[in-house]
Amino acid sequence: MYRTEDIVAEYGVTKEDLNRFIKSCSPSVINDDGKISEKTFQLVLQFIEDKKDRIGEKLKGEVAKYKIGDKKVVIFQDDAISFLEKIPSNSVDIITTDPAYSGMNNKLNLGKGRIVGKYSEKGKKNGKWFSEFEDSEENYTRFLSECKRVLKTSTGHIYIMFDSFSLLSLGNIVRNFFDVKNLITWDKVNIGMGHYFRRRHEYIIFATNGNNRKLRNRKFPDVWRFKRVHNPAYPTQKPVEVFQAMIHASAEDDFTVCDPFLGSGSSAIAAIKNNCNFIGCDISDKSIELSTCRIEEFLKNSKDILQKKSMAVEKNIFWE
Numbered sequence: 413m414y415r416t417e418d419i420v421a422e423y424g425v426t427k428e429d430l431n432r433f434i435k436s437c438s439p440s441v442i443n444d445d446g447k448i449s450e451k452t453f454q455l456v457l458q459f460i461e462d463k464k465d466r467i468g469e470k471l472k473g474e475v476a477k478y479k480i481g482d483k484k485v486v487i488f489q490d491d492a493i494s495f496l497e498k499i500p501s502n503s504v505d506i507i508t509t510d511p512a513y514s515g516m517n518n519k520l521n522l523g524k525g526r527i528v529g530k531y532s533e534k535g536k537k538n539g540k541w542f543s544e545f546e547d548s549e550e551n552y553t554r555f556l557s558e559c560k561r562v563l564k565t566s567t568g569h570i571y572i573m574f575d576s577f578s579l580l581s582l583g584n585i586v587r588n589f590f591d592v593k594n595l596i597t598w599d600k601v602n603i604g605m606g607h608y609f610r611r612r613h614e615y616i617i618f619a620t621n622g623n624n625r626k627l628r629n630r631k632f633p634d635v636w637r638f639k640r641v642h643n644p645a646y647p648t649q650k651p652v653e654v655f656q657a658m659i660h661a662s663a664e665d666d667f668t669v670c671d672p673f674l675g676s677g678s679s680a681i682a683a684i685k686n687n688c689n690f691i692g693c694d695i696s697d698k699s700i701e702l703s704t705c706r707i708e709e710f711l712k713n714s715k716d717i718l719q720k721k722s723m724a725v726e727k728n729i730f731w732e
């Protein structure tokens with residue numbers, strides 16, 4: 413006999429979809445105690461497989477897929493919400509992400525234009541490298557509800573990066589979906605540009621998907637010191653170490669890490685270094701071009717072409 417809640421946890425099918433399928437079997441094949449027979453279980457497996465094929469067909473934005481031993485890295489070009497909508501429920505262990513909020517840029521009119529505009533490609537006057545994610549409450553709520561759906565209830569941990577503006581306007585919405593456990597400060601060591609005070613930090617909300625799964629150990633502090641990447645190939649490129657800290661703290665063997673705002677692919681490199689599966693997406697051509705090139709080179713030669721040296725400034729308490 414098989415319990416439906418075990419099937420939901422194990423196979424990433426939603427409870428609603430499974431119940432709908434079971435109800436459609438005639439006569440009803442489920443016992444009063446919520447268990448189903450071996451024969452019905454085979455039907456359920458077939459149903460899950462068919463569903464996966466349909467999802468596979470729908471994932472049209474897939475641009476690259478790599479296999480390293482038994483691990484997989486898959487990259488999509490898509491809008492973050494549309495990408496998440498195509499991922500099966502209850503199938504991702506960790507989300508580590510750094511959305512392109514528009515709030516900070518609206519405040520930073522620095523003479524020549526918005527901060528992201530500063531990175532316009534040669535020949536494109538006032539062009540931007542990438543679009544921003546509209547950080548309205550409505551959009552952000554849709555984004556978080558999709559994050560919640562794809563994250564496993566048993567293991568799901570989520571790390572979301574924020575600048576000060578977006579933290580104040582959107583950070584509280586995270587509580588509507590997840591159990592917020594910590595607000596981590598990433599100390600970039602050196603100052604950057606800024607509105608009044610010059611910026612030296614960003615925030616990371618750490619939350620669980622309603623579970624009490626612990627971190628790898630209890631030694632990790634909530635201030636992380638890693639230098640920013642100097643003259644990055646991709647604007648807003650974050651040090652791999654920031655993502656490694658998140659993944660190292662939360663990952664276990666065979667975990668799947670997801671980043672719907674991939675940028676230069678720092679989170680993908682961190683996931684590979686931590687022996688995890690990875691699924692990521694970005695809307696921009698430049699991001700897809702750079703990140704797939706970076707991942708391919710890293711898999712071939714273990715060389716990170718976009719971050720040549722470590723950004724750690726002190727003995728690394730995370731993984732050394």
Ligand SMILES: C[S@@+](CC[C@H](N)C(=O)[O-])C[C@H]1O[C@@H](n2cnc3c(N)ncnc32)[C@H](O)[C@@H]1O
Binds near residue numbers: 512545676696
């Ligand atoms: C802050 S950057 C991420 C940087 C990345 N963490 C790194 O280390 O390189 C945000 C990314 O979100 C992407 N983006 C903006 N709007 C998006 C959307 N609607 N869906 C998916 N990606 C989007 C941008 O193209 C940009 O690459």
